[in-house]
Amino acid sequence: MEIAIDQTHWYDRIWASFIFFTRLPFWRLHEPPQACYKTVVEHWPLVGWLTGGVMAAILYFGSMVMPYLVAVIAAIVVRMLVTGALHEDGLADFLDGFGGGGRDRQRILDIMKDSRIGTYGVLGLVCYELLLGATLFSLTPEMAAFTILAADPFSKMVTSQLVMMLPYARKEKDAKSKTVYRKMDWKAGVSLAIQGLLPMAGFLFLTRLPWSMIIFLPCLVMYFLYLLIRQRLQGYTGDCCGAVCLLVELTACLVVCSLVTHPIG
Numbered sequence: 228m229e230i231a232i233d234q235t236h237w238y239d240r241i242w243a244s245f246i247f248f249t250r251l252p253f254w255r256l257h258e259p260p261q262a263c264y265k266t267v268v269e270h271w272p273l274v275g276w277l278t279g280g281v282m283a284a285i286l287y288f289g290s291m292v293m294p295y296l297v298a299v300i301a302a303i304v305v306r307m308l309v310t311g312a313l314h315e316d317g318l319a320d321f322l323d324g325f326g327g328g329g330r331d332r333q334r335i336l337d338i339m340k341d342s343r344i345g346t347y348g349v350l351g352l353v354c355y356e357l358l359l360g361a362t363l364f365s366l367t368p369e370m371a372a373f374t375i376l377a378a379d380p381f382s383k384m385v386t387s388q389l390v391m392m393l394p395y396a397r398k399e400k401d402a403k404s405k406t407v408y409r410k411m412d413w414k415a416g417v418s419l420a421i422q423g424l425l426p427m428a429g430f431l432f433l434t435r436l437p438w439s440m441i442i443f444l445p446c447l448v449m450y451f452l453y454l455l456i457r458q459r460l461q462g463y464t465g466d467c468c469g470a471v472c473l474l475v476e477l478t479a480c481l482v483v484c485s486l487v488t489h490p491i492g
Contacts, residue, residue, distance in 0.1 A: 232262045232409060239263045244270035247406075249277070250311035268387050268408045268468075269415040272380035272422035279379030279426070282306045283372035290368035299363045299371070303356060317469020318355060319348030324466070325459060326351070332460055336396060339466045355473060362480045366487060370434070374483045377430035378445075382476035384423020385449050387411075389463045389471060392453060396462030436486050445478040 239259035244267040246253045282302045289298030307315060324339035326347035338345070363371040395407045411419065431438045452471050456463060 232265055235260050235263050235266075240266045241270045241273060243267050244274050245277070248274045248313065249309050251309060264406045265409045266415070267406075268390050269411055269419055270422070271383040271387055272419060275380030275383045276422075276426065278306050278309055279376045281309055282379070283376040286363065286375065287368050287372040295368060296364055298368070299360050302363070302375075303360060314469035314473050315352060315355075317466040318473050319344050319352050320466040321470035322351035323348040325455070332396075335459060336464070339464060355477065359477055359480065362477070362484045365484050370483075370487060373430050373433060374480055377427045378476045378479040378483075380423045380425075381427045381479060382445065382472050384419055385446055385475050386468055386472040387419055387423075388449070389453060389456070389468055391416075393457060393463045394461075396460045396464050396467075434483075436483065437491060440486065441479060441482050444482050445475045448478045449475050 239257075240263045242253060242257055243259045243263035245251070246259070247264055247267040248271060282305065285302040285305055286298055289301055293301075320339040320341075323341075323345040324335040327338060327345050363375065366374060390408045391411060427442070431441065449471055452467075452474065456467050456471075460467070
């Protein structure tokens, strides 16, 4: 018997998010009802507390026992292992679909669903990883750890707005995960904001960096990507969410790097 979403418990929905967005064996401890997977985006930033926390710990503590560049690379690799490179896969598919041979909506969707990776996907992933690694390496281990700990949940919160602003671009049966996220109500929206903004607020309080640029520029990147996705697809896909998440996070890291290395005033 299928259980409705409203009949599920809040902890089941959180558990489903950690199962969906990571490759850690949470499912061995508890398997939530299938309906909970329609709400996973509502707790996506909370998963960012884990993935960002793991990465931050490796950046900071790893730099004490190994060369800092090695710690940066290890942090990036471990996060990909924890998430199963879920978002990186989305970024590669997104770039292949929008940058390659996707001349119309259906062709873009077909390319993004293809398991093979193209030139745009390869080059995009290489450029993304190099930029992220170089940005973190240019910061001190402590600042890099604080930055990723704040930027990871924040980017997931910002990206989650795609689900509210756009319909799903495919039919549910054609989705890679066989799941279409539900539209969020105001309670879920408030919870999402707390999850994403709390680490960022702590980061801004500790670092005293100008909050406007760190908040505004990543949101601006998300908005332009939203316009592109709306124009070309008239809806979102999971790959779009993964790609936007990484690009928003990278923007936040780049802004922090710029402010730290070239302070305003």
